[in-house]
Every structure is written in structure tokens, then in C-alpha cells.
Amino acid sequence: MDSQLKIYNSLSKDKEVFTPLIPGRVGMYVCGPTVYNNVHLGNCRTFVSFDIIYRYLLHLGYKVRYVRNITDVGHLEGDHDTGAEDKLGKMARLEQLEPMEVAQKYTVGFHDMMKIFNTLPPNIEPRATGHIPEQIEMVQTIINNGYGYEANGSVYFDTIKFAESSGMYGKLSGRKIEDLMAESRDNLKKQDEKRHPSDFAIWIKADPEHLMRWNSPWSLGFPGWHLECSAMSTKYLGTQFDIHGGGGDLKFPHHENEVAQNFGACNCNPARTWMHGNMLLLNGKKMSKSDGNSIMPEELFTGNSAHISKGYSPMVIRFFMLQTHYRSTLDLTDEALQAAEKGYRRLMEAYASLQKMTLTGDGQRSEQDGEVAALIKGVKAEMDDDFNTPKALALLFEAVSKINSWKDGHQSMAGLGESTLSALKDLFQTFLFDIFGLKDEAAAGDNHFKTLDGLMQLVIDMRQDARTRKDWPASDKIRDTLKELSIQLKDGKEGTAWTME
């Protein structure tokens, strides 16, 4: 709890020592998906990043309230926030479903995928359509405070007024208000209703064909995108809270407008720390369906895609994500995934070896003990430095070399203290599973695995007998046949281990 956790704040563009508003507690809001289609992989990366952040905060002992919304109304297709079709409404029309059926379908799919990636569920997962009264109330408050105005049944946020009174419109995304004002677009519909081009809709009067609409003091309509996050973060975390996160592409306009709305409603800045994950690229380019530069999670698992040579398991992908800092772009390539797969296995195998180890030395501590102790401290220090998972992982891999050396007798464990060894075991257990959220897929402890392992021990014994007799054809036949079945035997000093490839 007394850690010196530092977090990079997009608002100040600097790393800051993290101090929660209420000691011991953290309120964290992360922008969730708009459930109009299957989650795509970039989405998953953002949520995995924040999952690790959430897990680490829990590890530090904070009582965290993690809120991640589901947006199921208000998010429009096309050019601007008026005159375009709602994403959910469009899918509903195309698939001939109720909008809520669309939302339900993709919400379930999203949850399934989050589970596959082993992310912890948020504490509250509010839906935009479940908070229409709260949003209407917020619009009214914004109007009352003089930051919103009605025009023809729609309500707009007055960005110029906000910029003048707060001086911070554009601060989060590094934009100048003059530039925003100059960004007038010819193809903008309903531009005439706005006082300034940079103003945005917080309540939109529905066209007759619009599927989702609610009564409000201004019109039969629906809330603007951005507003749901402002209303729901306020409801569950208060007008001010600790962390607001999301993908980097949400900085503008979504987050910028959120700040504005919250300020307009409460005259205060909502989140103290803004965190943004970076993009996932595919072969050096942003994923884009229209260019064919895209891959769905399922395709990644099955290998059914022209971009990859084979399938990769969810935990390999999670490990792959951990190897890059959350604020860096991550380039997904087949070669990089292969490297990640091997690295992930090596780490898991070393973990298994470590847990079985007992001390062989005399308990006299030597230099080696100090090295391991420093390593253990280092891993935590890296996570305290803005959740630096790649560096923490690098240190764990240094431990992997040591573990394998001890195991194969290349290096003596002499000089390692009992408490140091057990701290190292704890470190692996805690970081790999509790914080990084990995699972050991090979040893996915079900009954079948137990049976298989028993069977394998028998086969290994029989091969060992053959080897003792120097019956090389027999022993090699066992080894080679298993290899064809994707089971690899690994001969070591202490006998033979096996793994599934």
C-alpha cells in the first residue's frame, strides 16, 4: 500500500506518484466497447492492459472499484454527431433485430472473449441505455450551468464558453481551441444549429425512423456519444475520481468531451489521472477491415487467416501483449507471435520446475542469495514504474536462467537462503498468475491431464528401461512417435519431462 506507484498521466504528460483521493481506495473508469459488432483484437489489447493495471492495484492492497461501461446507444456512424445513424440502430436494421438484441448478442460475445483472455470482470458494468434518466439530468445540469444550449430539440455543448472559463478545452488531446474552431466541415449536417463548429451534441432529436429514442424536456431523442461515460462515471465513482482509462484513439474527441461535460456539470475536473493504451498494429499498420489488414480473435486462435501460419492460444497472445509496454504500439506479426509462444512456454516450464525445488545448500547465504533478492525487488519496482510489464518480465527471465541452471545442476543452489527461495516461488506465483493473469495452459489441471500424465510416466519408464538395455531403436521409436503426436520428451539430470507442443 505504501508503494511508490508512478503512473503516466495523459493530462499532465508526465509520470506522477499515484495518490488516491481516498487512502486505500481507487476508483477507476475504463471506456468499454460499443456493442454493435464482434470485439476486435485491438479492443482486447486495451482491456488486457487495464486488466493488468487493475490486478496490480489489487495486489498493492487497494480496494478498487473498477467500472467499465457498455455503450449501447448514442454512438453514431459516419461523419459527425448529428445526422448520422446510430451504430446499434444500423446493425438492428441490417440484421432485422431489436437494438437490444444486437446489444445482447455482442455483449455476450464480448464477455466470452474477455473470459478467454482471462481478464477479471469489472465491479460495475453499466449500460448507456440503463442510464437514460441520469444522462437527461446531466444535460439539464449542463444547461443550467450555462454550458449547454438547446436548438431545435437538440442540445449542444458550448465549447467556447467552456474553453474561456476553464482554459482547458483541448488540453487532454493537445489541441488548440482555434484549430478546433477552424475545423468546420462542409458536409456537416445541422451545422447551423450549433453556435461554433467545435460544439458537440449532448442530446439529439431523433429522426422519425430512428429506432432508439426517449422522452426528454427537449425532444423525443437520444443522448450524444460521450455523455453516457460522464453520467455513469459520476454516478458510480463520484464527480471526481482517481483513474480514467481507455484506448488512445478515444483521447479525441471522446475523452476531451467527457472532461468538458463533467466540468460543465460539476465545475470540476472528473478524473485526476487519465491513462491511455496504445494501438495494436498488424504487420506495421493499423488494423482496418476495409484494407483487409485485420484479424479477429477467433482467427488468431484457429490460425484461419492469411496473416499467420498457425493458431496461437489466448495465453500466448496475452504474454505477447505483456512483452510490450501498454503505452507503446504493439506490432502483431506471425514471427513475433512464434517468438512469444516459445518464450511463454519457457516461462511456464521454469515456473513448474521452481515450484518443485527444495533447497540443497547449507543455508549459508552467498552472493547468489543477494542477486536473487535484488531480482525479486526489481520486478516489483518495474511494475511500480508505470506498470512496466516488459521490464518486469525481462527480470523474471533472468530468474528463469537461474532456475534452469539449478535444475540441471549446472549451478549449485548453495548460498541460497530458504526464505529467498520461497520468496522467489511466491514471486513467480503472484506475478505470472495474479498480476499478469496468465494461465498454465499445458497443465490446465483437469482430470484428463492427470490421466495423460500418468500414462506418460509409464511410457517414459518403458523408454528408460529400453535405454538401460541400450535398445536404441526401441527408445527412439517411443521418442519419435510421441514427437509426431506433438509430445516432446526432455531428458534432464533428474529424469525425463514431457510437454505438449
Added chain:
RNA sequence: GGUCGGGUGGCCGAGUGGCUAGGCAGAGGUCUGCAAAACCUCGUACGGCGGUUCGAAUCCGCUCCCGACCUCCA
């Protein structure tokens, strides 16, 4: 065009004013019946050109290239 972020060894990726992560691949070695696995050693990289400095890949300037955002996007 505007704004921002990058260009690191074969690939992916940390980091940072001097002690020069890590993973994967490659080379050599140890071990082994052979192999695999494992371990050890090795390649001394930071787009280009200038400048600041005792010293820069790390700071500054210029330049080239790439990406993101500016419009739906995590």
C-alpha cells in the same frame, strides 16, 4: 495540411547522458548413445547530418522515413 508519437542488432521489443534489458532466431561449446531440452559464450545495435559535452543511441537543431489522431474506432 494540422497535432502528437516513433525510427534500437536478422525479427519483436525495453531503456537511457558514461555501468550498454529481455524474448525469438543464428554461431560455437558443455551435457547426451544420438537428438531434443537445458546451461555457458558470441554478434557489441540505436535512421542520416551537424551541434552541446570529458563523454550521446540517450540533450539541441536540421533532414529523411513511418505510424496514430484530426472522421466511426480500444
